Amino acid sequence: MALHLLSLVATASAAALAKNSLPCDIYEFGETPCVAAHSTTRALYANYGGPLYQVVRDSDGSTTNINTKSRGGIADSGWQDTWCAGTTCGISMIYDQSPRGNHLSRAPPGGFKGPELNGTDNIASAVGAPVLLNGNRVYGVFVSPGTGYRREEVNGTAVGDEPQGIYAVFDGTHTNNQCCFDYGNAETNALDTGNGHMETIYFGDINGMGNGKGNGPWIMADLENGLWAGSKEGNDPGVPSVPFRFVTAVVKGEPNHWSIRGANAASDRAMSTYFEGERPKNGYNPMKREGAIILGIGGDNSDWSQGTFYEGCMTEGYPDDSIEDAVQANIASAGYDIAPLMDGPKVSVGSTISFRAGTSGNNYLAHDPHAGNISIHTVTNGNSADEKKAASWRVRTGLGNAGCLSFESVDRAGTFIRHSGFKLQADKNDGTKLFREDATYCAMQGFSGEGTNSFRNWGYAARYFRVYNGFVYTASNGGPREFDTKVNWNNDASWTVVDGFAS
Ligand code: AHR
DSSP states (O other): OHHHHHHHHHHHHHHHHHHHOOHHHHHHHTTOOEEEEEESSBOSSTTOOSEEEEEEETTTOOEEEEEBSSTTOBBOHHHHHHHHTTSOEEEEEEOBOSTTOOOEEEOOOOSSOOSSTTSOOBOEETTSEEEEETTEEEEEEEEOTTBOEEEOSOSSOOOBTOOEEEEEEEETTOOOSSSOOEEEEEOSSSSOOOTTSOEEEEEEOOOSSOOOSTTOOEEEEEOSSSEESSSSSSOOTTSOOOOOSEEEEEEEEETTEEEEEEEETTTOSSOEEEEEEOOOSSSOSSOOBOOEEEESSOTTOOOOOOEEEEEEEEEESOOOHHHHHHHHHHHHHHOEEEOOSOBSSOOOTTOEEEEEESSSSSEEEEEOTTSSBEEEEEOOTTSOHHHHHHTOEEEEEOSSOTTSEEEEESSSTTEEEEEETTEEEEEEOOOOHHHHHHTOEEEEEOSTTOSSEEEEESSSTTEEEEEETTEEEEEETTOSSGGGOSTTHHHHTOEEEEEOSOO
């Protein structure tokens, strides 16, 4: 009875604390302080008024910090919009708000190489994951395959079998079944050094390295060489699929004991425990954590996954459930909600359009008459009806995300503009997730006054429709491929949307 009362008192005071405190204040109250606190959306300490993240501007390579708008407040995304206007920006650093200085930056090559020329991973587009916090637009970290952040020289994170806690808020609808969208504790050399050398939250729908109930996505633990939904090898049906748009995920561990917890980040006042029990066999007890921090990749830099991260912390010590419940109550009060993905002159679903390359002339994006190739064709009213149709596209709701658009060929029903190897072609919709995402583009502002619009791929958020040597690609401004060159980017990646030549 006395114990019960004590825990009631603890729960009540933790809930009261949640009103005026942010997640790391609450963990501190619970005597499990944050040793890493990352967020591009808001402060995680009521007293924090410094930089949340750094963006790099692709036009000139310069960087700026995005700070909180006020102490304990949300990100000053307006400064990002001003700084990045007319070009593209990436998130080059996610600052650690804790006193430990565990900032995250572009992940180096490890057991697997990233897509950049020197084998590093990509950084996230600064505009891939707009989100509302109590009605104000800020940005999350949109991880496309090949994107990853890491810190190898760390301060204060758990090593070996020391207790630790982790929570993160993710987009519950941006996932895939590839390895490994992780946030947490991993190897210091980016190599797979064996079972138990990492302990991160994993979020996604991989089937085969361990999984939960239904079709996913699942919150699991990446403990190295396996994603764990419990302590049994393979399926552990106790862990549910998570149906929420905004997900709070927790993985925490202490000697021979660990838990997976979750919540609807936007509305739940507490978390649910999905698993609690002993460590898996075969090298996971005791744990051999190394203490590095990863985001968006596996321990050995496996970088084929997708996901969106908004905020997260790692703690010293194993947090009490009631403390995490208070953290969740604070997350709910932050008011995570869906923001519009497009940001430019409206391109209306149902209309028929043609894409003029740049601002003037008669060069249009068109498919070849007898093949799916897409290239730039010269089209005027004097062209044949077939040639005009090949340059005309019906605007559809995005196949891969309803907040963006897909473009269906006027003369080939069911055929859409998509990228393959990042080159555009017109292909029949095969119904796969890959096709739907390859065929989904968000209409944005044209660059630096060129054209009316640019078209950003939803799945690879740093990549836009871009003319190069007469063909059209899904290119990134200064990325590793030839067609990613910065030279002439603003003109090559800006389009004037006009009424379709044919309907
Ligand atoms: O444990 C799953 C993955 O396996 C790890 O993230 C990676 O290091 C290894 O390939």
